[in-house]
Amino acid sequence: MSENSPPYQIQSQDHESLTVPLLSHQQRSINSTSQVAIVGANVCPIESLDYEIAENDFFKQDWRTRGKIQIFQYIFMKWLLCFLIGGFVSLVGFFNNLAVENIAGVKFVVTSNMMLDRRHGMAFLVFSVLNLLLTLFAVIITALISPAAAGSGIPEVKAYLNGVDAPDIFSPRTLMAKIVGSISAVSSSLVVGKAGPMVHIGSCIASLFGQGGSRKYGLTWKWLRFFKNDRDRRDLVTCGAAAGIAAAFRAPVGGVLFALEEMASWWRSALLWRSFFTTAVVAIILRSLIDVCFSGKCGLFGKGGLIMFDAYSANVSYHLADVPPVLVLGVIGGILGSLYNFLLIRVLRVYNFIYEKGIIYQILIACTISIFTSFLLFGLPWLASCQPCPSDAPEACPTIGRSGNYKRFQCPPGHYNDLASLVFNTNDDAIRNLFTNDANSEFQLSTMLAFFVTCFVLSILSYGIVAPAGLFVPVIVTGASYGRFIGMLLGSHTNLSHSLYAVLGAASFLGGSMRMTVSLCVIILELTNNLLLLPLIMIVLLISKTVADAFNGNIYDLIMKVKGFPYLETHAEPYMRQMTVADVVSGPLQLCHGIEKVGNIVHILKTTRHHGFPVIDASPHSESSVLYGLILRAHLIALLKKKSFLSTPIRLGVDDAFRHFSADDFAKRGLGNVDKIEDIELTDEEMEMFLDLHPFTNASPYTVVETMSLAKALVLFREVGLRHLLIIPKVSGRAPVVGILTRHDFMPEHILGLHPLLVRSRWKRLRLQLPRLLKIF
């Protein structure tokens, strides 16, 4: 540890044996990773969330004063909030579907009627202008009112649950933009989904309920005061995300599993129970609302949207001989899924590059895609040949004057256009057509191929627009189309019906792109309402995930990476085992004393952007100081704001602290409402006074010794859900704390930036070549 050793001593050694800790050069650089990310469509600064309980004397005293009544209030409110979240999310989900079905329905009825009158040009004009207007509306409210509402929102919520606080993602503005934008984007015939936005909407509603009221609008209630912290909000947002999926697919169990498998970074048994309660509320309310709609009070909302649930009701029988084609489907799904992820990320990068030039470019791209989509959807059916109507069709054929499944389009009477039935329809109806029509002859082979290519291309191009856009429905419709295509190719060589192939195709593409297992399996089962499919869906999902994992990561993780969220993985990279925490920690370190001068505190807060400061005390026994704990920036600012300073440096008791402050002063407000040090005006006299930080300092911060391996520090940081991890020296006699680790210090970009040597070392190479395989260690 001598200061004279060469800074990269390690370079002279054999790369294969990195046994000497990299610590030797005592590097103390500033963390170089950027602390900004693309949230929705715009670049914003991001911060970490405080999931650790700050156990200071003041809070401990506050907990002790809480009686049984407060505990009852807290528990009652938690369940009540879950109930309210479930209720609101199901109402929004229902309203969403109702609006889409009616807006898109009117559009299709109007254009179909014009087609019947042979006014083809007029029909195209109306169709494309309506689509363009709806897209424009979605883009403009997103870009102008809340850019954070763009995209599916799942990456943002996933990052939030990992501890990354992106500004504005849960504001009421974003909620409104997301709801309205999602309705108009989906109605505009773009190939975008509504499930992802529903997850974001659910999380947003949950987060708003978790604000603990709003002083600005006079919505305060003392029963809500216990929720002003990130831990409780995290639980509620997890329930909200589960409710979102439950409302989008009417899949309550699937929603819980989705939140568990894909969204949440921390999970407790109690959370499982509470999210299950939330989705149960969603399921029951949705069921009642749909019962109301069955009596025909919901306009064009017929079998639309939510009723995907009962899509597949045929009896299934299959044998071992049917397994090989299913395996092939899984492999194809894996390859296509990873290709889809690869292309989508490429397109997103291009879009992000263009979007930096201004809002006008964001609108231009959306308009181009809308016009291109209209051209494709309206033009393609002309290439398909007309089919005679089947004599035993379950509904009027061709459909006239309402939204239906046998589109006549340009065909003569008594015929229908099978491609128009798919593309000239909402995505939900297209999925239902593909899943339910057991008549194996309804679609032609060329139709299915054309539809698959259209969906694949359009969904990749459409996801990146600056409007709420989900991925679930596009992936399902694309997967169902190639699944049915393969079923048709196999023809009589298989016992399974084409519609079953469509379901399995959707499963394989979902597995290949999103890489979930249990949750996707349950969601598909709940969508199709047929438990007998279970073994086949399990095989398909396992194979497509395995194949796709050999190529790249799951789509949400890739998007999160493109957006630049510092997502903390559970597993440590192999090279982290060879490093110590001292190798990555960045300085300079700012310390506070237990009893500190106000001026110093203000100076520290103004000159740094750290969010936690170690508090040290003079040791009674020796000259060196001892670590007392860690104090948060937010708590320091709350102390300064209250201005109850001490004129002499004496130590305050907890009871004194309790007289001057209330727990509410330290509550973390939501929606990024934080007081800034610049807003606090202090006189010169006050600057010379003192503050006793002891009662407000978290006296039990987690610590690691500087020689701890980085991999084990990451496990501690990740599993316990920390924001700051103090590093204490191995040998006493130096400062009692030598550094603080935060989320950014564990990011591979930061570590590899500090130690470029690692990029070339065997450990990094290994990681790059076998990226997925190592993950499943």
Place this chain on the structure above:
Amino acid sequence: MSENSPPYQIQSQDHESLTVPLLSHQQRSINSTSQVAIVGANVCPIESLDYEIAENDFFKQDWRTRGKIQIFQYIFMKWLLCFLIGGFVSLVGFFNNLAVENIAGVKFVVTSNMMLDRRHGMAFLVFSVLNLLLTLFAVIITALISPAAAGSGIPEVKAYLNGVDAPDIFSPRTLMAKIVGSISAVSSSLVVGKAGPMVHIGSCIASLFGQGGSRKYGLTWKWLRFFKNDRDRRDLVTCGAAAGIAAAFRAPVGGVLFALEEMASWWRSALLWRSFFTTAVVAIILRSLIDVCFSGKCGLFGKGGLIMFDAYSANVSYHLADVPPVLVLGVIGGILGSLYNFLLIRVLRVYNFIYEKGIIYQILIACTISIFTSFLLFGLPWLASCQPCPSDAPEACPTIGRSGNYKRFQCPPGHYNDLASLVFNTNDDAIRNLFTNDANSEFQLSTMLAFFVTCFVLSILSYGIVAPAGLFVPVIVTGASYGRFIGMLLGSHTNLSHSLYAVLGAASFLGGSMRMTVSLCVIILELTNNLLLLPLIMIVLLISKTVADAFNGNIYDLIMKVKGFPYLETHAEPYMRQMTVADVVSGPLQLCHGIEKVGNIVHILKTTRHHGFPVIDASPHSESSVLYGLILRAHLIALLKKKSFLSTPIRLGVDDAFRHFSADDFAKRGLGNVDKIEDIELTDEEMEMFLDLHPFTNASPYTVVETMSLAKALVLFREVGLRHLLIIPKVSGRAPVVGILTRHDFMPEHILGLHPLLVRSRWKRLRLQLPRLLKIF
């Protein structure tokens, strides 16, 4: 911290403000909690498992030398083992059902035929003697061959996954006793289940596969060498538990969720995927085997056992008006479930008290219960009146000469005895009768009541016998009986059929006793194969769990407590926030030096029973020593066994260590095969030599400062999965480590034993009065 302060300084203070850490009296007592538990039926010493990765230089070097091929071997083996586990568990599960159906089937056919011949006395004799013999067989092989096989095994497996190593629970002996014992116990008409034993069997098979071969039987393969550690075994055992439920109920998704919600203490995304794969293998193999049986090659195995799956296939339609009775069912389920748990635990305590007196008492109790059961099952149907056979019965009525559902018993021709159809049948058939018979008139009200009381009483009495005995099936059958009873009571006031009430009753009793939510919901859905029931089952489960939680804990946790397993909860008790780690740590502490004399090591190992020892080094800068790391007892013994000692106290390089040792020397063998220090013979000369412990010491042990609050230390200990947690001093200049925390130090019994004051304090009182409510914080 002065030594002069009174030992219980705190007593003079206000109990309500425990702000002064209890540390003040510097207590260093020996940990007083017992380190034994009841495993199966016998009391055994238990130990903790090593889930933490020991990152010493030697292992790091070993990891570096692993190439891509080894990583591929490791990953391939993990998946292959999962596949094999799934395969074996499904075969055992199938064989189990086949055997039960045939043995019990033959028994019922023989006795039924005697009844037809009016030889009632003879029938009773044969019935009760056969039952007694089967019970005796089960008890004797359990008591003599492997007492660890008694009971359901779920508490033992759950404790194992929490980090408690009970000897013998996964030995081949236990596996055999469990399989054979479970078959004979279930066939003997005792009200015991086979699902719990299947979970134990699955875990046992998984653990045996995870042994990394066996040197004794020559079953070694170098591809298996990576599995000789507790972490990989834990993953496999989790998959095995999931496979067990999947095989018992043919519920692959339910199995995964059961393992996640009830069994596992640590869960990773990769584990979700792997256990899903395992249960998929189970589902597919079971399906193929059942297809074989449909062709009639399986003897009396007709619709038995596994085919519960398709039990409920009627169409359901229900409205809001049906919700109130469902709510009532949930409340009743909660009350009955908690009563059931309460009584079962009482009976278990009595049994355990009696069992201590010897094996003969264990056998006597089992015989008594078997005879009592036979009397009840044979006697009760005489009280029921005979019913005329329905004209539209789906099968021959009354059933003659085979196992069937319309038992004639003592009735005249053309009549059947409805109570005999339930009690004079296997439990699986009784459940199928209750779940499927939509004919609302088949059972009389008095029959259902009698059946409910019989099941309730017998299942409580039977669980505690020294034989493999599960709880799932008894709980389901009891719940179904009172569910159907309530449905019959409501009569025409409800639209729901009686069989649907039976399903909901089973759900409510399961929820009230086992307190799971999502996993029970999915298991019931997979059993009944009807997704439309979902919202109703969700309501029932939520209500029954909520009601029951107000009274006591879940049945497996209660049993675990009776058995004395030191299960580590995720949540910290409120009083733990008010204490520091120094308040509970027990001494005396044994330290090793980095380069230690062999004689000293032997002395330390022989005089203590600790499993980890801090290793300290002389500091280069000062007189005090510094902490180097933690070395495990197992590793010290491996070093002593190899006898490659140093004649002078010099420091060894990693490369030297690598020359003398191989990673295999430090591999943890399974099945409790550990070397003992007593078995190692060392000469006096060797005792004077030295060992360099540095390359074998985990240089990155987790540490906490002595002033850390106990609650936060528990979070670290539990979330990261530790066995030892080092406590370092706050003020330097003393020893570099002041204590070690282990699992036992966090047990409430230990803490309250050290600080009896807490028992009276407000925090403890609060916990006792609102036990469940606080848990869901």
